[in-house]
Amino acid sequence: MLNKSMWYSILTIACVGFIVLSIGFYQSIIVTTSANPQPATKAEAPQTTPDLTKLPSKNANSFKVLLLGDSVAKGTGDEKSKGFSGYLQDNFKNSTPKDILVDNAGVDGLESLGLLEQLQSRKLDKTISDSDFILVSIGGNDIRSILTMNDLAKQDQFKVRQDSYLANLKLTMKTIRTTNPKAIIIFLGLYNPYETASSVEDTRLLNTWNYNSQLLIEQDGKAIFIPTHDLLKFNLARYTSKDGLHPNSAGYQAISNRISKSVEAIITGS
Amino acid sequence: MFSLIENEVIKMISKKRLLFVLGILIVLISIFAYGQNQSQARTKAQLSQRMGISATDDWRKLADQQLIDMKNRLDSPYSDEKSKASTRVRMEQLQYNVDQNINPLEQSAAKFTTTFMQQAIFLFLPLLIIMLSADMVSGEYSSGTIKLLVVRNVPRWKILLSKYLTLVVLEVVVVFFAFVIAAVISGFFFGFGGWQAPVATGFKVLAGKLDTTGVLNVPQWQYSLMVYSLGFFVAFVVGSISFMISVLVKSTAASIGIIMSTLVAGNFISFFLADWKLTRYMFMVNLRLTDYLSGSFQPVEGMNMLFSVTVLLGWAIASIIISFVYFTKQDIMV
Numbered sequence: 001m002l003n004k005s006m007w008y009s010i011l012t013i014a015c016v017g018f019i020v021l022s023i024g025f026y027q028s029i030i031v032t033t034s035a036n037p038q039p040a041t042k043a044e045a046p047q048t049t050p051d052l053t054k055l056p057s058k059n060a061n062s063f064k065v066l067l068l069g070d071s072v073a074k075g076t077g078d079e080k081s082k083g084f085s086g087y088l089q090d091n092f093k094n095s096t097p098k099d100i101l102v103d104n105a106g107v108d109g110l111e112s113l114g115l116l117e118q119l120q121s122r123k124l125d126k127t128i129s130d131s132d133f134i135l136v137s138i139g140g141n142d143i144r145s146i147l148t149m150n151d152l153a154k155q156d157q158f159k160v161r162q163d164s165y166l167a168n169l170k171l172t173m174k175t176i177r178t179t180n181p182k183a184i185i186i187f188l189g190l191y192n193p194y195e196t197a198s199s200v201e202d203t204r205l206l207n208t209w210n211y212n213s214q215l216l217i218e219q220d221g222k223a224i225f226i227p228t229h230d231l232l233k234f235n236l237a238r239y240t241s242k243d244g245l246h247p248n249s250a251g252y253q254a255i256s257n258r259i260s261k262s263v264e265a266i267i268t269g270s
Numbered sequence: 271m272f273s274l275i276e277n278e279v280i281k282m283i284s285k286k287r288l289l290f291v292l293g294i295l296i297v298l299i300s301i302f303a304y305g306q307n308q309s310q311a312r313t314k315a316q317l318s319q320r321m322g323i324s325a326t327d328d329w330r331k332l333a334d335q336q337l338i339d340m341k342n343r344l345d346s347p348y349s350d351e352k353s354k355a356s357t358r359v360r361m362e363q364l365q366y367n368v369d370q371n372i373n374p375l376e377q378s379a380a381k382f383t384t385t386f387m388q389q390a391i392f393l394f395l396p397l398l399i400i401m402l403s404a405d406m407v408s409g410e411y412s413s414g415t416i417k418l419l420v421v422r423n424v425p426r427w428k429i430l431l432s433k434y435l436t437l438v439v440l441e442v443v444v445v446f447f448a449f450v451i452a453a454v455i456s457g458f459f460f461g462f463g464g465w466q467a468p469v470a471t472g473f474k475v476l477a478g479k480l481d482t483t484g485v486l487n488v489p490q491w492q493y494s495l496m497v498y499s500l501g502f503f504v505a506f507v508v509g510s511i512s513f514m515i516s517v518l519v520k521s522t523a524a525s526i527g528i529i530m531s532t533l534v535a536g537n538f539i540s541f542f543l544a545d546w547k548l549t550r551y552m553f554m555v556n557l558r559l560t561d562y563l564s565g566s567f568q569p570v571e572g573m574n575m576l577f578s579v580t581v582l583l584g585w586a587i588a589s590i591i592i593s594f595v596y597f598t599k600q601d602i603m604v
Contacts, residue, residue: 003280010279010443017442017502024499031472031488031496032562032575076339108343242332 062099063092063267066131067106068124069115072188073137074106077246084135087256095260095267103127111141112168119175128179133263137188138172139165143209147194151201158205162212169216177220184266185223186259189213191232193245226259274424274432279439282402291398291444295451298394303382303456310377329373333364340364355485359470362487366468378464382456383449384494387501388564392557393533395448395501396508400529402440403512405522406433407597412522426598430517434590437513441505449498469493473565485565493563500559507553507582508533514589517597550577553585 067073067084075083085102092100105124107114115138118124128134142165146157176185189210192198206229214225231254232239232247239251247255260267282288340361344354367374387395407430410416419429453462468487488496512529519525536554549555556578 003283006283007276007279010283010439013446014439014442017446018438020495021442021445021499021502024495025503027492028496028500028559028563029575029579071339074342076342077335079335079338081338081342108339242335 061097062101063096063133064131065089065092065100065102065133065135066124066127066183067102067104067135067137068119069106069135069137069188070110070139070141071106071108071246072140073135074104074108075252076106076108077241077243078249078252079241080249082249083252084256084259087253088135088259091256091260092267095264103131106137109141110138112138112165112172116168116172116175119172125179128176128183131180131183133186134176134180134183135186135188135259136172138169139209139213140190143190143206147198147202154201154205158209162209165209166212166216169213173217173220173223182222184263185217185220186263187213187217187223187225188255189225189227189229191228193232193236193240195233195236224262226255226262228255231255231258271428271432274428275435275439278432278436282436282440287402288440288443291401292447292451294398295444295448296455299386299452299455302386303459306377306382306456307459310375314375329375330368330371333368333374337361337364337368356470359468359485359487363468363470370467372464372467377456377460378467378490379453379457379460379462380464380467380490380494382460383452384469384490384497386452386456387448387494387497388560390448391497391501391504391560393537395445395505396533396557397530398444399441399505399509400512400526400533402444403437403509404516404526404529406437406513406516408516408520408522408525411520427594430594430597434510434513434593437509438506441502441509445498445502445505448501449494465489465491465494471496471563471565473562496563497560500563503579503582504557504559507586508557510586510589510593511553514593517593551581553582556581 065085065088067075071077073084075081075085078086080086083104085104089100089102105118105127107118110118115136119128142161143158146154146161149157173185176183190206190213192203192206194202210225210227210229214227217223217225232251235251235254239247239254241248241251340357343357344361364374366372372378405412407416410419420426422429467490469490470485471488471493472484472486508529512525515528516522516525519528533554536552536557539549539552539555550573556573559575559578559582562575562578
């Protein structure tokens with residue numbers, strides 16, 4: 001009797017289960033193979049058209065600033081959504097009567113290789129050749145993942161990453177310069193968002209990285225390396241955003257102030 | 271025919287084999303759930319130490335910030351068209367978390383249940399199935415009861431078919447109970463919710479590269495249904511193969527040994543024979559079907575969901591044919 005009822009319950013489970021599982025199996029095949037399973041289009045924010053059509057500033061009454069590189073260039077982490085495009089504009093306006101136009105081409109998570117590919121795709125050529133200032137922030141994503149490694153692997157990986165990074169950066173600079181030999185290139189150094197949790201050795205690696213970047217950048221007569229490590233070292237709580245990685249609004253403002261001081265003479269002079 | 275299957279099922283139950291399988295499931299799932307619970311607490315502690323924030327309280331602000339950033343990224347004309355689909359999907363997930371006030375770091379019963387099958391599908395679940403299937407026919411030889419079976423006035427193929435269908439029934443039962451046990455036990459640890467949460471799927475392999483343009487969110491229950499269905503499919507394939515071996519080999523120990531060593535070898539075969547194209551036609555390397563759903567695989571040229579399913583199906587059908595031909599043709603002498 002017990003066997004009988006058990007048999008029927010097993011049979012029911014088996015039949016129902018078989019049908020349900022078959023449906024699921026069919027679904028999973030569809031979802032992984034079909035050409036396009038219901039395009040996930042929702043009410044998407046309208047695309048802002050890039051300001052590629054605006055007049056070049058060479059003769060007009062305006063400065064053009066181009067932001068290139070990773071999320072820091074883009075302004076990720078700013079709770080007011082301004083980032084460099086907002087603060088640089090504000091700061092530059094104080095020094096010159098001209099209009100300031102900013103193009104933000106920063107991409108989150110971009111590594112040095114990605115930046116190089118972005119430039120070599122030539123889509124940005126027109127924007128680059130129109131720009132008076134090009135702000136570049138790159139490298140953070142190249143180096144970030146080695147932080148969690150053990151000390152030995154860290155040393156090795158650091159060397160490998162730095163070499164490929166410097167090679168990419170060199171080519172990047174070359175690409176920018178072939179398109180626009182005149183613009184002032186502002187290169188942002190790296191800071192350590194995990195300062196409190198990192199060792200002396202980590203800081204040494206970071207400084208090596210920054211130093212080598214600076215050497216490379218300032219081989220170009222019209223490029224300047226702006227350090228950020230010193231600015232944020234003791235101010236992490238004030239200047240980094242809730243994600244613990246990017247600068248926040250105040251952080252972007254502080255770095256922007258530093259940048260605009262560095263290039264003040266160029267802006268007022270011309 | 272029906273009564274033959276009933277007879278077989280009752281035989282399996284009285285052999286306590288099914289109970290063993292369920293017992294193993296209960297014990298292991300409890301351990302896993304407990305371990306997950308521990309490691310989650312540790313992760314939280316590490317995170318708050320590292321970032322200087324308490325991730326448990328501040329996740330909302332962080333999520334809001336991430337949402338703004340992702341929205342900006344979607345709006346940016348410079349970001350890559352390909353990455354937009356995945357950004358959109360991540361945004362939907364995060365938005366859901368914010369709307370429902372669920373910390374994305376928290377584990378849930380639904381998540382655990384799905385992950386369990388994703389991890390079990392390539393070794394653990396096949397082993398459970400082998401426990402049931404490996405001695406189905408060879409056991410009758412070992413104990414000598416095969417004589418009693420074949421002297422009955424029933425064609426041999428019917429006997430084997432009833433055994434095979436019993437195996438399929440038991441496969442469904444095992445997958446079903448794996449789901450129920452995982453859902454209930456992890457429910458005690460993490461709460462019973464989370465079945466509506468969106469999960470990203472729809473990854474495809476195009477020309478050896480992971481293509482994320484078709485990514486979309488499905489609710490967790492649907493996702494885990496798909497995962498468990500794939501689990502059942504794997505159980506069906508492995509069950510068929512080990513059923514064949516149990517027909518071919520007359521000793522139960524040898525039958526279990528053969529299929530088990532094949533399975534375990536499959537886990538590192540691709541490591542040694544990475545360049546050898548033929549390995550991809552082996553069933554062991556195609557068992558990780560759920561990876562195609564979650565997109566968490568190393569894309570290999572020429573391997574995709576359809577390929578793997580076809581290969582596995584080929585193995586299963588071949589096994590079934592061999593079993594039946596061999597069983598009906600052979601001489602039975604005990």
